[in-house]
Amino acid sequence: MPSAEDFKESAALRALDLVYDGMWLGLGTGSTAARFVEALGGRVAAGLKVLCVPTSEATRAQAERLRIPLTTLDETPRLHLTVDGADEIDDQLRLIKGGGGALLREKIVATASDQMAVIADGSKLVATLGRFPLPVEVVRFGFAATRRMVEAMASQAGCEGEIRLREGKSGEPFLTDQGNLILDCAFGRIAEPEVLAFALKRVPGVVEHGLFLGVADLAIIGSDEGVKVLYAREGT
Helix, strand or coil: CCCHHHHHHHHHHHHHHHCCCCEEEEECCCHHHHHHHHHHHHHHHCCCCEEEEECCHHHHHHHHHCCCCECCCCCCCCEEEEEECCCEECCCCCEECCCCCCHHHHHHHHHCEEEEEEEEEHHHECCCCCCCCEEEEECCCCHHHHHHHHHHHHHHCCCCCEEEECECCCCCECCCCCCCEEEEEECCCCCCHHHHHHHHCCCCCEEEECEECCCCCEEEEEECCEEEEEECCCEC
C-alpha cells in the first residue's frame, strides 16, 4: 500500500520534468523538497547543468553533498523556477509554509523566481487554511510585546487560538537561520488569509509570516490517485 512518503517521492520526481539544462533554480526546504534535491543531484551527476539557490542551511548542506552547483541571490538575483514543499495548500494555491523554520528565505527565493512549483502529498490539500499552525517569524528584541501585538492583530483579522513559541529538540527556543524566533499560531481556520497577512505585517517585530499568497504558480500533488498538477489560474 503506497504511503505519504511514496506520494512525496512521486511529486518530487514529476517536478523534474520542469527542469531544463542551464536553469537557475531555487531549492526548497523540508522532507518533500529534500526528495526533489536528491533526485536533482542524480540528474546533475548525469550531466545536467543548473545553478541553484538553497532556501536553508540544511538544503545547502544536502546540495553540497550532491555536488549541485550553488549561487546566491546577490550573484543571481533572478531565478527561473523554485521547487518547494508546503504545509497546507488551498484551492487557490494559497499556502502555509514554515514548518521547517525556513519561511523567510523560502519566500525571498520564491518571489525572486519567474515561477514557483509546490510539491506535496495529497494530505496537504485543504478547503480552508489554518489547520496547520501558522508560523510567524519574529525578532528576539521585545519578544513579549511582539507576541502580544500578533495576538491582537490576529484577533482583529478574525483569528483566535493558542500562540506558542517554537522550541528546539532540547526545549530551548528554536532559532531560524537568520537567528530569529518563530511563533506557531494555532488558529484552526483562517477564513480571510489576505486580511490576516496584512494585519501581521503591521507588527514591527514581525519579520515574515508563513502565508504564501499569490506566490505559487502550480502544485504537483502525489496521492493514491496518481500525480496531478494544479494551476493557480485554474484552482482545482
